[in-house]
Amino acid sequence: MLDFDEEIKKFHPSLEVEEAEDAIYKYNSKDMTEVMMEMLEEMKEIERQ
Numbered sequence: 001m002l003d004f005d006e007e008i009k010k011f012h013p014s015l016e017v018e019e020a021e022d023a024i025y026k027y028n029s030k031d032m033t034e035v036m037m038e039m040l041e042e043m044k045e046i047e048r049q
Helices: 004-010 017-026 032-048
Strands: none
Touching: none
């Protein structure tokens, strides 16, 4: 059986929509396209040398 008091202690409310959007947009991660573009630029620089 569930221990209601214990479950309440574990509870963390979810972010509101606007807060979630802010958190997502602030997390600046590169996607695969950006990684590939950086690699191509690095390869071009190496070839120029």
